[in-house]
Amino acid sequence: MTLAGQVFAVQLVVLVTVVAVGVALTVWELRRDQDRATARRVTDIAVSVAQAPSTAAAVRGPDPTALLQPVTERIRRQATVDFIVVMAPDRTRYTHTEVDRIGKPFSGTIDRALAGETFTEIYPGSLGPSIRAVTPVYDDGRIVALVSAGVTRDRIADQVRRQLPLILGSAGAGLLLAVLGSALLRRRLLRQTHGLAPAELRTLYEHHDAVLHSIHEGLVVFDRDADTAAVVNDQARLLLELPDGPIRRTDLPISLRRLDMRVVRDEMHVTAERVLVVNQDVVRWSGRPLGTVLTVRDHTELRDMMGELDSVRGLADSLRAQAHESANRLHTVVTMVELGLYREAVEFATAELRLSQALIDRLTGAVREPALVALLLGKVDQAIERGVELTVAEDTELDTAAPLSAHEMVTLVGNLVDNALDAVAQTPDAWVEVTVRQEDSGLYLRIADSGPGMSEEVFARAMERGYSTKTDHQGLGLALVRRLVARYGGTLRAERSPESAVLVRIPL
Missing domain, CATH: 3.30.565.10 (Histidine kinase-like ATPase, C-terminal domain)
Known part of the structure; x- marks a missing residue:
């Protein structure tokens, strides 16, 4: 596989992994946010029902269910919760979503509420696992009843599932853009590496370096429209009396600065100390010029x-x-x-x-x-x-x-x-x-x-x-x-x- 293909494959795996992990974390965080929001909402509902004067008055009456059941059901539907239960301190239900459960004991924790605390919990109740809030009902400073409001986990899961298309759509769009960017990067890298594999590039570099140090001709390579030489071997620095470090066109002898992008064959050039034979070829790839290769031989003697x-x-x-x-x-x-x-x-x-x-x-x-x-x-x-x-x-x-x-x-x-x-x-x-x-x-x-x-x-x-x-x-x-x-x-x-x-x- 070419270097560009390997980079694209690695990027694709990384992108898919990152998007998948991101979606999972987003769903998990959304579920946590929904749980926290639900806990606050059921707490507010339970406290509101418990603090209503009609609730304490109904509990003191002879038939609390007749007075409280219609009210709690109306509030439940408006607030989109699964149940609102008003119960006696001994757990006996006065209200419930399923009327056949009225009069039966409430399943869940009430000890902290009997102690005067309002709290929330996740409990596998009669309607399934739910997030519920429990709070006391006071009458003249005494706890006369308890109120519990809750939402089942299935309802919360449904709310999360309704948002999944948006999450997955956003993730898919992001993944598509990332893949397109990787494809463009692959195309650019493919053009810059000429479709070579890493092993071929390594071999090419090793041979290139060996040839540069072994030839007895000066070699100067310029990329197209570049002012700084891409390659300058030791013999070129010696023959052209070039300094160490990067070489610009202005560092060359005056006559060599004017060669531009053209082919030169056995042209004589004279420096202060030497007579040089200069050849230059234009390097092309797929019909377009990439740069020039300048070779210099010493003909002084x-x-x-x-x-x-x-x-x-x-x-x-x-x-x-x-x-x-x-x-x-x-x-x-x-x-x-x-x-x-x-x-x-x-x-x-x-x-x-x-x-x-x-x-x-x-x-x-x-x-x-x-x-x-x-x-x-x-x-x-x-x-x-x-x-x-x-x-x-x-x-x-x-x-x-x-x-x-x-x-x-x-x-x-x-x-x-x-x-x-x-x-x-x-x-x-x-x-x-x-x-x-x-x-x-x-x-x-x-x-x-x-x-x-x-x-x-x-x-x-x-x-x-x-x-x-x-x-x-x-x-x-x-x-x-x-x-x-x-x-x-x-x-x-x-x-x-x-x-x-x-x-x-x-x-x-």
């Missing part, structure tokens, strides 16, 4: 390696292009020599060599970081292929990449130069200028280009979440640069005047 690989690949492409151009120039020189154009051949062969060697000499003399020199030389050739003039500023001078490592320097400069080349590649008279130098306060880097630049809003968006205007890019360049700069407590900003540029300062 892989992304760094891919960045370096991209730089090396770009350098290799440049070398292949140079080899191709060198082969063309070599064929040209050989042909000139064969044609006897010796002087022209020498001038043609040495012109490109002097320009390349001059650039190499200037870079190796100003920059003491071999990886950065190789990167810039490769980017120059790559820019030429794309129709962009890439220059290195005259004030570029760098003795060491500190506080960055050589790999980090390649990542920083390579991504910024690539972004600048992409921004101006399709524009006429495109150019990019690179400035790298070591200052007293730290490392200074400026990448200027002939493009329109980015506004503060676009630049901030590009830094916080892999933004790109190119459909074939994931837009992680600036996000990776921001992560690297933030790691060393540096600053990263863009300017559009007097020209488009990105500036980086990293303190020592």
Whole structure:
């Protein structure tokens, strides 16, 4: 049986038991109330008859029965009691409901009445068990007779039975409402537990808890329209740098707050310390969305390696292009020599060599970081292929990449130069200028280009979440640069005047 079914069954048993006990207690209390009310009523009737002057006068007369029987019977019928008996102190009845019992002794207790007390009792008399009151009749201070009035228990039971339909109807209506409430609760519980039995829920929880602690991916689960996460595992807290305790959407990195109720597949997100691959699925039950399941994988090291690989690949492409151009120039020189154009051949062969060697000499003399020199030389050739003039500023001078490592320097400069080349590649008279130098306060880097630049809003968006205007890019360049700069407590900003540029300062 499902958990909802078990709860409903238990509630139903409890409700029926409570209603049955309630009805029994109500009937019992009603019977007690009727007994008390009857005792008061018969006492009042008996006292009223005993205190009537006509009663004492009739007892003194020669035939008390003739005078008292009509009066007591009229009072009995009006008061709806079963008997009113007037008797002599020796128990001899003067009146009775059944006339054949007149003159016979009264059955019941009279000693307390003969002592001057008015009392009530339950006694199995000649008409059956009854509640009766007995009181003395005084004449000149003497007890000359006794009066007893009573109602049989059967009459009281009839009065209670007449009220039973109302009691049972009220109890049935209450039970029906309670059962309807339990049915609604069962329906709600059935929907919330998806019709699972307690054993299934326990097994599901145990497996759920085991899986959460065993997987190496971050997991964050949000219910629909909920601002607080229903589930956050340890790996998610580590990767997203989340605090202990309940997690709200505002605690997530900015880019993850905007995912909403949609499916996400292998989307790159960058935090201050990590590059993350994010997937999100919408959980549905019976066609309606219940919430979202967000998984996070750490790709920081892989992304760094891919960045370096991209730089090396770009350098290799440049070398292949140079080899191709060198082969063309070599064929040209050989042909000139064969044609006897010796002087022209020498001038043609040495012109490109002097320009390349001059650039190499200037870079190796100003920059003491071999990886950065190789990167810039490769980017120059790559820019030429794309129709962009890439220059290195005259004030570029760098003795060491500190506080960055050589790999980090390649990542920083390579991504910024690539972004600048992409921004101006399709524009006429495109150019990019690179400035790298070591200052007293730290490392200074400026990448200027002939493009329109980015506004503060676009630049901030590009830094916080892999933004790109190119459909074939994931837009992680600036996000990776921001992560690297933030790691060393540096600053990263863009300017559009007097020209488009990105500036980086990293303190020592």
